[in-house]
Amino acid sequence: MIRNRQHGRPTSLTRLRAEMPEDIDAISKLTTAAFENTEHSSGTEAAIVDALRAASALTISLVALENEEIVGHIAFSPVTIESGAEAWYGLGPVSVRPDRQGYGIGKMLIESGLAQLKQNGANGCVVLGDPGYYTRFGFTSDPALRYADVPAEYFQRIVFKGPPPTGAVAYHAGFDA
Template sequence: MIAYALRSETPVDPPAIRLLITEAFTGAEHASGTEAAIVDALRARGELTLSLLAEQEGRVIGHVAFSPVGIADGASGWYGLGPVAVAPDRQGAGVGAALIEAGLARLRQAGAGGCVVLGDPGYYARFGFANDADLRYEGAPAEYFMALTFDGSRPHGAVTYSVAFEATETARD
């Protein structure tokens, strides 16, 4: 197996990220088809807090996005994880996990309060995410909405994501 490097997004990366996300989510069971547009919209709104890439021999093979979320109780410093994309020919090789772990570590180092994710509990539990009855995301099955606290805080109430998550069209740079 050829090694890959993890790094932060640079100004030249958006086209490669857009292509990777589109390829990664094409035909995926729970994909909306708007994942690349969401990342573009987060970037355009200045809400793409953390954008990490996995790169192998000059090719972007993975990407993870983190953006701020709102919590009804006013808690600050919380972020949403996603979307996470890995090239179809690299899925199942640990690239996504490495990106998620690196992103969570950077958020902790930056003093974030915690992170939420909407996804498969069987997958995200390995990173420490767990259901929290005090946090909810309207319209999603409770078991698929999970939180990970970094500072021990326990916010409560409805969680809201950026309006960028309503994107339906790709915003071009």
Template sequence: MIAYALRSETPADPPAIRALITQAFAGAEHSSGTEAAIVDALRARGELILSLLAEQDGRLIGHVAFSPVAIDDGTSGWYGLGPVAVAPDRQGAGVGVALIEAGLARLRQAGAGGCVVLGDPGYYARFGFAHDATLRYEGAPAEYFMALTFDGGRPQGAVSYSVAFEASDTARD
């Protein structure tokens, strides 16, 4: 296994993050092609709460973003995971897992109530995410929208992500 370091985003990183995300999602089956624009828009709106990078020999090989979500029951302190991007030549090597685990640990340490993700249940279950019938995200198959509670609280209702998730491919800082 080749070693890499995990670190927080710095002000110099956005261009490399954009390039990595674009590369990682090129041709991905469920990609909207707007993932890099979403991260740029979250950053511009001050909603990129946690942006972690994996770096190897000075090269960015992975990125994960976390941003606040709203739950219509008024529960606060919940976050959305994603997008997660790993350089194509490093996919399947545990980089994404390491980034997600580190990000979830930081959210827990910061006192977050929980985290939601829209993605493959077979992948995200390993982190403790599971479908929760009390939370829903309109427009997505229920089994692909999952939650992970940190504090034992169980919010109920519709979850909405930042308007940054409506960003187009042309969105920039």
């Protein structure tokens, strides 16, 4: 295990790739461990990832590896938006193994996932989470775009192309897991 903190960066041995079938158990365990002690956890994040996969709604699923061990994971899935905008996606769940948090692995996963989404032709992406974290990736909140009764600042979006969508956003049914 590499524990040397390199100015907040992942180690040079951290690499990303798309999930493979043999990663599924490790992703589930990692997701449970990452969210275990977070106050905003629903406790269902691992089940959500599994439900999205089962519904072929894991548009992007990336793992971060160090010494062939999975230390991070990020999922993206389609969302629907009241104004009818197409090719919009939701970021999350995103998980980094507790002992590897704060080393830039989340940043690697988010930046790479967003770049892939954009390259695949997505128009934009939404995220539900701490605004202090996600604004650094270009997410901003828009009072015209809402998710349930979540306060506006906790629900953010990044537009890749096209007009900013408006109205209520619905995540994939896998999030009801």
